[in-house]
Amino acid sequence: MLLEFQRVRKEYALPGGKTLTALHTVDLAIRQGETVALTGRSGSGKSTLLHLAAGIDRPTSGSILLRGREVSSLSDRARTRERRNTVGLLYQFFHLLPHLSVMENVLLPAWIAGDPAPASRARAGELIERVGLAGRERQAVEQLSGGEMQRVALCRALMRKPLLLLADEPTGNLDDETGRAVMDLLFELVTDADAALLYVTHSDEVAARASRRLAIHSGRVEGS
Ligand SMILES: Nc1ncnc2c1ncn2[C@@H]1O[C@H](COP(=O)(O)OP(=O)(O)O)[C@@H](O)[C@H]1O
Ligand SMILES: [Mg+2]
Known part of the structure; x- marks a missing residue:
């Protein structure tokens, strides 16, 4: 199994000593190559679940396993390393560095990881071409449209x-048509790489593309 949640609970400490339970005893399993849509109201715990899956945050109790290895109990440093090697993240508001170029933004994870520069540039160039942005490598991303920014991301x-x-609401900031084009590319590239995809969406049309759908209600996940 690629990703497993075993009885995962997440509480946040609130000011005044109270706690808020964002996830209640979540169990889920995602296999390599699966595409899974996660839907639910605002505040239901979707981003919390993605942050835990990415190892950005740790559960209050329960275990999270990546490729059978428990990551929830690792140190912050080890979890960060695991995330950089295993997980890719996409956000509603892109989270690009606006003054850097398209190429620089794409290269950033490779720089941080200390990957060899020539191989990284070649891979970045291929990806940029694949998403239809060949020729735009040196342009600052702040000059791009939303759909173009999400393709860079x-x-x-x-x-x-x-x-x-x-992917946390990857089309949430895009018009329908642009969102469709971004989802087309996302599915194409994820399928080619035989990677798994877990994405949050509010759109039924976007959710319908997934091989499986999960719904979350007040921190409880229901699968289908
Ligand atoms: N860092 C935090 N501290 C306190 N409460 C938080 C924090 N992050 C999220 N929450 C709360 O947890 C619940 C779930 O939030 P979130 O996972 O962001 O929901 P969604 O992404 O489905 O809108 C919400 O009630 C939210 O206010
Ligand atoms: Mg959210």
């Missing part, structure tokens, strides 16, 4: 060949 997320791509 997709290249960056895939730069280090993740096994698992996590």
Whole structure:
């Protein structure tokens, strides 16, 4: 199994000593090559679940396993290393560095990981071409449209060949048609790489593309 949640609970400490339970005893399993849509109301725990899957945050109790290895109990440093090697992330508001170029944004994960520069540039160039942005490598991303920015973010997320791509409302800031084009590319590239995809969406049309759907209600996941 690629990703497993075993009785995962997440509580947040609130000011005044209270706690908020964002996830209640979540069990889930995602296999290599699966595409899974996660839907639920605002505040239901979707981003919390993705952050835990990415190892950005740790569960209050329960275990999270990546490729059978428990990551929830690792140190922050080891979890970060695991994330960089295994997981790619895509966000609603892209989270690009606006003043850097398309190429620089895509190369960023490789720089951080200390990957060899020539091979990284070649891979970045291939990805940029694949998403239809060939010729735009040196342009600052702040000059791009939303759909173009999300395509750059997709290249960056895939730069280090993740096994698992996590996308938090990747079309939430795009018009329908642009969102469709981004999802087309996302599915194409994830399928080619035989990676798994877990994405959050509010759109039924976007969710319908997944091989499996999960719904979350007040921190409880229901699968189908
Ligand atoms: N860092 C945090 N500290 C306290 N509460 C948080 C924190 N992050 C999220 N929450 C709360 O946890 C619940 C789930 O949030 P979130 O996972 O962001 O939901 P969603 O992504 O489905 O909108 C919400 O009630 C939210 O206010
Ligand atoms: Mg959210």
